[in-house]
Amino acid sequence: MSAVNNKVVYMDNNATTQVAPEVVEAMMGYLTEQYGNPSSMHTFGGVVGDEISKARKQVADFLGAEPEEITFTSCGTESDSTAILSALRTSPEKRHVITTRVEHPAVKSLCENLEVATGQKYRVTRLKVDSEGVLDMAEYEAALSDETAIVSVMWANNETGVIYPVEEMARMARQRGVLFHTDAVQAVGKIPINLKELDVDFLSLSGHKLHAPKGVGVLYIKRGTQFVPFLTGGHQEHGRRGGTENVASIIGLGRACELAGEKMVEENGRVKALRDRLEEGLLASVPKSMLNGHKTDRLPNTANISFEFVEGEAILLHMNQHNICASSGSACTSGSLEPSHVLRAMGVPFTAAHGSIRFSLSVYNSEEDVDFVLEKMPAIIDSLRKMSPFWEE
Ligand SMILES: *Cc1c(COP(=O)(O)O)cnc(C)c1O
Numbered sequence: 514m515s516a517v518n519n520k521v522v523y524m525d526n527n528a529t530t531q532v533a534p535e536v537v538e539a540m541m542g543y544l545t546e547q548y549g550n551p552s553s554m555h556t557f558g559g560v561v562g563d564e565i566s567k568a569r570k571q572v573a574d575f576l577g578a579e580p581e582e583i584t585f586t587s588c589g590t591e592s593d594s595t596a597i598l599s600a601l602r603t604s605p606e607k608r609h610v611i612t613t614r615v616e617h618p619a620v621k622s623l624c625e626n627l628e629v630a631t632g633q634k635y636r637v638t639r640l641k642v643d644s645e646g647v648l649d650m651a652e653y654e655a656a657l658s659d660e661t662a663i664v665s666v667m668w669a670n671n672e673t674g675v676i677y678p679v680e681e682m683a684r685m686a687r688q689r690g691v692l693f694h695t696d697a698v699q700a701v702g703k704i705p706i707n708l709k710e711l712d713v714d715f716l717s718l719s720g721h722k723l724h725a726p727k728g729v730g731v732l733y734i735k736r737g738t739q740f741v742p743f744l745t746g747g748h749q750e751h752g753r754r755g756g757t758e759n760v761a762s763i764i765g766l767g768r769a770c771e772l773a774g775e776k777m778v779e780e781n782g783r784v785k786a787l788r789d790r791l792e793e794g795l796l797a798s799v800p801k802s803m804l805n806g807h808k809t810d811r812l813p814n815t816a817n818i819s820f821e822f823v824e825g826e827a828i829l830l831h832m833n834q835h836n837i838c839a840s841s842g843s844a845c846t847s848g849s850l851e852p853s854h855v856l857r858a859m860g861v862p863f864t865a866a867h868g869s870i871r872f873s874l875s876v877y878n879s880e881e882d883v884d885f886v887l888e889k890m891p892a893i894i895d896s897l898r899k900m901s902p903f904w905e906e
Pocket residue numbers: 527528587588589590591617619667669670671696697698699719720721722728729730
């Protein structure tokens with residue numbers, strides 16, 4: 514289904530995803546007749562509470578966790594903040610945080626605030642990455658200390674798709690008695706995750722990156738890990754997160770996890786084949802184009818490609834005229850003329866970082882979508898380069 518039929522070719526799934534029809538169906542009754550409050554004593558509310566328990570189990574099963582380890586939140590950002598702030602409050606004597614230079618703004622801004630807003634009460638180590646976006650494990654090992662309260666490392670990068678060795682990093686943190694959080698918002702549903710085996714204390718995920726609605730997330734808190742809530746209020750979520758539950762969205766997220774569990778291996782294989790064809794086609798047909806991020810240790814749906822000597826924003830506008838949706842770097846960093854912090858951390862040259870486009874696919878993309886983009890892109894880049902003062906044939 515493509516722009517051929519005046520439809521949108523949507524390749525911006527790392528920004529947000531279409532809500533799956535099965536998810537909408539699961540939610541619908543809870544936006545209409547079943548409007549009870551799950552905390553109420555009456556049966557009318559109680560049945561809604563049962564559905565939340567079911568959703569909690571669906572999420573837990575998908576992650577290899579126990580239902581009691583799952584707390585529903587309002588978004589991935591809330592989950593990230595909750596995990597990191599909890600660790601700082603449960604070990605107040607520790608004033609050091611380890612993270613990376615390529616985190617999503619949800620973690621990046623929080624860490625900046627920890628330093629600035631507290632008058633440098635906290636020290637933050639931001640691990641370097643190489644030109645492929647890969648971390649230096651020796652630097653990580655050296656950074657871990659008795660003063661470290663928590664390590665927060667994303668499972669997969671939203672801009673490049675590069676996957677980080679969370680399993681090994683969590684084990685190393687555990688050996689030093691340091692809590693470990695991972696922002697797995699981009700990883701969940703795209704690569705297998707089984708928390709049972711891992712030394713991960715906290716994991717964040719977000720509904721709208723996983724074909725569930727916007728405005729719902731999960732924080733996994735490992736059994737036995739000390740925890741202090743971020744939002745206090747009522748006794749919802751076993752006292753871990755106050756506020757009346759976003760019932761329909763929670764039910765939708767449960768169903769989305771169930772769907773992902775049923776179809777993940779098969780569907781992600783198909784998505785990867787589409788992504789690979791798109792990526793190889795673009796690199797072959799557009800001169801001076803290059804891939805940003807590790808070739809193989811990468812999410813199956815993401816291709817971040819730089820087209821040298823053109824502006825990403827200009828490329829996006831031209832793509833938009835053909836109803837093709839993608840991002841330049843990251844939706845959160847576009848709007849400013851600075852190249853994304855992720856590409857800068859990787860040392861991508863300025864002329865290439867400015868012309869970077871992130872294509873992020875989903876199970877709803879088709880062969881025709883890829884054909885259409887492969888057909889349009891070379892001419893778009895060529896026409897823009899002809900206008901660029903830096904471009905010489
Ligand atoms: C989208 C995203 C978030 C934020 O999730 P929200 O639910 O939009 O707050 C956090 N981390 C990563 C890696 C993301 O891609």
